[in-house]
Amino acid sequence: MREKFARWDSLFALYLKRDWKKIIVWILGVGLFSAGFVSAFEEIAKGQGLAGMYETLKNPAMIAMVGPTPVETAADYTLGAMYAHEMLLFCGLFAMIMSVLHVVSHTRKEEDLGLTELVRSFQIGRQANSLASMIETIVINALLALFIGGVMMSFGADTISAEGSLLFGASIGFAGIVGAGIALVMAQIMPSSSSATGSALGIVGLLYIVRAGTDVSNVDLSIINPLSWTYLTYPFTENNWIPLIFALIFSVIAVIVAFSLEGARDMGAGYLPEREGRGNAKKSLLSVRGLFTKINKGVMIGWLVAFVIMGVAYGSIYGDMQTFLESNEMMKQMFSQSGVSIEESFTGTIMMVMIVLVSILPIVIVNKLFTEESRLHLSQIYATKVTRGQLYWTSIGLAVFSGLAGILLAASSLGGTAISVMGDSATMDIVDFLTAGYNFLPSVLFFTGLAALALGWVPKLGKLVYFYLGYSFALNYFGGILDLPEWFSKTAIQSWIPQMPMDNFDAPIFITMTVISIALMVIGYLGYSRRDMVEGA
Amino acid sequence: MVEKVINLKGLKKKFGKFQALNDVTFSVNAGEVIGFIGPNGAGKSTTIRTLLGIIRRDDGHAEIFGKDVWKDSIEIHKRISYVPGDVSLWGSLTGGEIIDLFIKLHGGGDKQKRDYLIKRFELDPKKKAKGYSKGNRQKVGLIAALSVDSDLYIFDEPTSGLDPLMEAVFQEEVEKIKEAGKAILLSSHILSEVERLADKVVIIRQGEIVETGTLDELRHLTRTTVTLATEGNVAEISEVNGVYDFEQSDNQATFSADNQYLNDILLAATNLGVKKFEAVPPTLEDLFMRHYEG
Numbered sequence: 001m002r003e004k005f006a007r008w009d010s011l012f013a014l015y016l017k018r019d020w021k022k023i024i025v026w027i028l029g030v031g032l033f034s035a036g037f038v039s040a041f042e043e044i045a046k047g048q049g050l051a052g053m054y055e056t057l058k059n060p061a062m063i064a065m066v067g068p069t070p071v072e073t074a075a076d077y078t079l080g081a082m083y084a085h086e087m088l089l090f091c092g093l094f095a096m097i098m099s100v101l102h103v104v105s106h107t108r109k110e111e112d113l114g115l116t117e118l119v120r121s122f123q124i125g126r127q128a129n130s131l132a133s134m135i136e137t138i139v140i141n142a143l144l145a146l147f148i149g150g151v152m153m154s155f156g157a158d159t160i161s162a163e164g165s166l167l168f169g170a171s172i173g174f175a176g177i178v179g180a181g182i183a184l185v186m187a188q189i190m191p192s193s194s195s196a197t198g199s200a201l202g203i204v205g206l207l208y209i210v211r212a213g214t215d216v217s218n219v220d221l222s223i224i225n226p227l228s229w230t231y232l233t234y235p236f237t238e239n240n241w242i243p244l245i246f247a248l249i250f251s252v253i254a255v256i257v258a259f260s261l262e263g264a265r266d267m268g269a270g271y272l273p274e275r276e277g278r279g280n281a282k283k284s285l286l287s288v289r290g291l292f293t294k295i296n297k298g299v300m301i302g303w304l305v306a307f308v309i310m311g312v313a314y315g316s317i318y319g320d321m322q323t324f325l326e327s328n329e330m331m332k333q334m335f336s337q338s339g340v341s342i343e344e345s346f347t348g349t350i351m352m353v354m355i356v357l358v359s360i361l362p363i364v365i366v367n368k369l370f371t372e373e374s375r376l377h378l379s380q381i382y383a384t385k386v387t388r389g390q391l392y393w394t395s396i397g398l399a400v401f402s403g404l405a406g407i408l409l410a411a412s413s414l415g416g417t418a419i420s421v422m423g424d425s426a427t428m429d430i431v432d433f434l435t436a437g438y439n440f441l442p443s444v445l446f447f448t449g450l451a452a453l454a455l456g457w458v459p460k461l462g463k464l465v466y467f468y469l470g471y472s473f474a475l476n477y478f479g480g481i482l483d484l485p486e487w488f489s490k491t492a493i494q495s496w497i498p499q500m501p502m503d504n505f506d507a508p509i510f511i512t513m514t515v516i517s518i519a520l521m522v523i524g525y526l527g528y529s530r531r532d533m534v535e536g537a
Numbered sequence: 538m539v540e541k542v543i544n545l546k547g548l549k550k551k552f553g554k555f556q557a558l559n560d561v562t563f564s565v566n567a568g569e570v571i572g573f574i575g576p577n578g579a580g581k582s583t584t585i586r587t588l589l590g591i592i593r594r595d596d597g598h599a600e601i602f603g604k605d606v607w608k609d610s611i612e613i614h615k616r617i618s619y620v621p622g623d624v625s626l627w628g629s630l631t632g633g634e635i636i637d638l639f640i641k642l643h644g645g646g647d648k649q650k651r652d653y654l655i656k657r658f659e660l661d662p663k664k665k666a667k668g669y670s671k672g673n674r675q676k677v678g679l680i681a682a683l684s685v686d687s688d689l690y691i692f693d694e695p696t697s698g699l700d701p702l703m704e705a706v707f708q709e710e711v712e713k714i715k716e717a718g719k720a721i722l723l724s725s726h727i728l729s730e731v732e733r734l735a736d737k738v739v740i741i742r743q744g745e746i747v748e749t750g751t752l753d754e755l756r757h758l759t760r761t762t763v764t765l766a767t768e769g770n771v772a773e774i775s776e777v778n779g780v781y782d783f784e785q786s787d788n789q790a791t792f793s794a795d796n797q798y799l800n801d802i803l804l805a806a807t808n809l810g811v812k813k814f815e816a817v818p819p820t821l822e823d824l825f826m827r828h829y830e831g
Contacts, residue, residue: 194667276663277631285634286641295627376625380678383589383619383691384643385611532592 004263006125011132015106019136026098027144034091034172035151041083042157050077052320057085061316061417064212065309066090067231068219070238078159080236088171092230093208095144095172096179099137100200103180106133108187108196111268120267127262130184134255137180145173164236167244171230174247178226179204181254188261191274226250288386288394295372296365300402303361307410310357314350315417318343340502341427343418347436348499354414355440356473356494358406359447362399363465366451369395370459374534382533392528396452396521403444411437428501436500442513443494449520456527459534540567541603542689542720543588548597550583550744557583559744561597565720565737567688570711572735573724574825580744581724582622585693588722589619601689615644618687622694622724624678628667632660632677639681646685654680657706671698683710690714690721696730708733728821738821740828747828755824760793762817763802768810777805789813 016023044053054077056062057069069085071077107130110116116129149169153162183200190196207227214221215228222228229243229250265271284290321342369391372378378391415433419426447469454462472492475484489495496513498506541564548561558580565571575581586592587599590610599606601613626635636655640646655662658676666674675698682690690711696704704727711734715721725731731738738755740748748755760781765771766789774790775783779798784791794802794816806814819827 192668274664277634277665279631279633279662281630281634281637281641285630286638288642291638294630376621376623377627379591379621380619380624380639380681381642382591383614383617384639385615386642387611530593533586 004125004127005131006128007123008125008128008131008135011119011124011128012135015132015136023140023143026102026140027147030091030094030098030172031144031147031151033094034087035148035169037087038079038083038152038155038157038160041079041086045079045082050074050079050082053077053082053086055320056317059316059319059421060216061312061421063215065313067211067228068215068222070234076237078236079157080159080161080164083160084164084168084231084235084237088168088231088233088235089227091148091172092175092227093204095141095176096204096227097201099141099176099179100183100204101197102140103133103137103183104187104193104197104200106136107184108190109193112193116267127259130187130259130262134180134184138177141173141176141180144176145169148172159236161236161239163239167233167239167241168235170241170244171233171235174244174251175227175230177251178229178247178254181251181258182226184258185254185261188258188265189271191270191272195272195275196270288390289398292369292394292398296368296398296402299364299368300361303364304402304406304409307354307358307406308413310354311410311413311415312417314354315414316421318346318418319421319423321346343422343427344502347414347418347428347433348502350414351411351433351436352440352476352494352497352499353473354410355407355437355443356469356476358403358410359444359469360466361406362403362444362448363451363462363469365399365402366395366448366455367462367465370455370462370534373459378533388529389525392452392455392525395455396448399448399451400445403441403448407437407441407444408434432501435505439500439505439510440494440497442510442517443497445514445517446493446520449517449524452521452524453527454524456524456529457531541565542567542569542601543571543722544598544600544603545584545588546598548584548587548599549595550587550592551595557744558587558594561741561744561746563739563746563749565689565722567720568715568718569737570715570721570723570735572731572738572821573722573741574726574728574731574738574821575741576726579741581741582693583744584741585619585691585722585724588691589614589617616687617689617691618643618682618685619691620675620678620682620693620695622697624674626666626669626674626677628665631663631665632669632673633662635666635677636662636681636684639678640684643681643685646681651680651684654683654710657710658703672700672703675699676703679707679710683714688719690719691724692721693724694726695723696725696727704730728825732821738824740825742828748824752821756796756818759819759824759827760795761799761819762791762823763794764789764791764813764815764817765806765811766790766813767806768812769808771809773809774802774805777802 051074054071054074057066066086067089069077069081071081110119110129119129120126145166146169149166152160152165152168179200182203183196186200186203187193187196190199204227207225211222211225211228214225223232223243223246226247229247232243233240261271285294381391411433412430415428415430418433419428419430447465450468451462451465454465472494475489475492476494493513496509498504498509543563543565545564546562548558549556550558561580561584563571573581573584583592587594588601588606590607590613593607602616604613606613626632630638633655636651640651658680660673660676660680666677669677675695679695682692692711696707699707708730711721711723715734721734723731723734732752735752737749737751739746765774767774768788771788771790772785774780774792775785777798778801779795780802781793781795
């Protein structure tokens, strides 16, 4: 037994030395994200804020996203209760993902890279590396837990007790340790480090979805879900430490299982065979469009799913819109306007916000062509009969298509959810939502055009388009509060478009912006067809 | 009159302030294999990228099949195959998928040839490209390029990362296309490979072509290494014109000799009574070093 883990301690010391910068960023990053928003939440809690938030988060769609609360009346919904309710699940998820990535990268990835081979040639036990990595991850999560607890206490808020703060931190720390355990097991089973990371993150994702189901239908069932052991501790309200005991037992078992699996396998091998890929390409891949669709598929699906979730999340607010918006002075300023119903004015604003986010995807796809170029992926393709025009316009086409699909999904999921939660009192139908969404199409096209322009002439500046998007977003989102001069808010492209349904459709603006966007794409093409390909050189 | 497949005259290209190509002039005829050699950064890849229309020349004349390499690039590409020096692939696709894709985008190739080449190069086509080593990635590029029927093949350091066995397979396959009368531009710094395959050598240095010709012609320009043992005092040879780097041990000497003075050297040696005479023609490596050190 000794033999197996010989000198793990020197590896452990080495890791701390090697990783100390990463560890600091990790603890500060996750820690401040988890504990640092107390003042912001105090702001939200002012006036009727707590009650409003309580009503909003009570509906099933929100529970599916952020989890349940043990509080049964709005009156008992304290600042601490709200903080734990809204933050704990996500922070736990965060800690888990960080630990998964860290453990796999120190164990299986090093094996794949051949580093383990080198290390084992010294007087170091066969399983010392796994033990050292695991202990390092546990230490990091323990420090993280203490840090979070300390920061939360330091705010000195009434309902954020010392015990609750420590429990809040410990729940996040344990989530990290559970994630590390899952990762260590998968690192033994899977045939390569990337499949180990993928499957471990897949399990975490699955746990999240399963708990969304059980939280909504029957919270008692959630207790068997390792991910639920975070928020089920209910810090600041019930302060229940028992789920953490489950987490401890789970982690110990996972580590034991992982070590016995590792002891019985060869270095570099897993228990599952490497999945064989295709020896021949499918017909659908064999074209520029097929190729670009394939290489953008992951990011496209990811974003489109995000748009749906976003639509559902915002849509679920419609049921208690009145309470939600009246509860908070800031919200009221952002979303209300005289003369129109509160639902309509909220739709106008939120639709613009969502379409700004939808614009990210086309920019990503257009910029991807330059990434491919500088990674030399296309070198051999340049020497075929594929024209530069085909490469360019296929990318632009895919970008525009994803913009159209993004608007459809965002607007219809917002509308669908809104209509279902409003029930009989619904004043808008799905067409209103879709029109409001597609009304912003020119702004999506405009960002696509800007990215295309950069791609054609100065591809290195493609990333700047995100900055302009972020700027427009900030201006639009907070513009209502800040009371900016007209010319200044017009520097954000969306400000030119009227917000439907509270304003009327403006055809000349719609057409002009569309034409300008198409012109940008054409000008971009002129550059792309003339310039040197970068090819890393 | 032989058809000129590649015709370059006074090619110039600047990247910012850096003059990458200063005056590149050479031509490739149908059925010829040209070895394009030079150290890293001399402008080999830049020349090739210009030929492929990936980058645009600043000045000069560049034609393939009598067509302008920039304006008519697509017409030209229908008849050429290219393998870059650093084949970079999509990690999520398998080697087989990528080969099929390249062949298809080229306009179709020989399915049987593809399968045959995969076997010859011992590539596992079902593996995702992210798991491939440098050599295996190179194989993917080579198989795709060799599976299509072209009139001109451009290889930019094609065997980097391949093991000697696979290098030999590559050389055999190139000999086959050579026999079929296709033109090949082979950029390489593996000189033995160029020596074996090339009819003509083009040497580039700092963006300029410094030497062009058949290996024999080039050898003529340089010195032969001679080992000589004589009955008389061999040291006398060191006085003869055209003898350099003279080194003597007992009555045996090794020196390099200018080819034009070989006759004088032989006459002098005969006077001393020749016991042993060995003359080794310069290798490409010697030629190469001469250009880069001198």
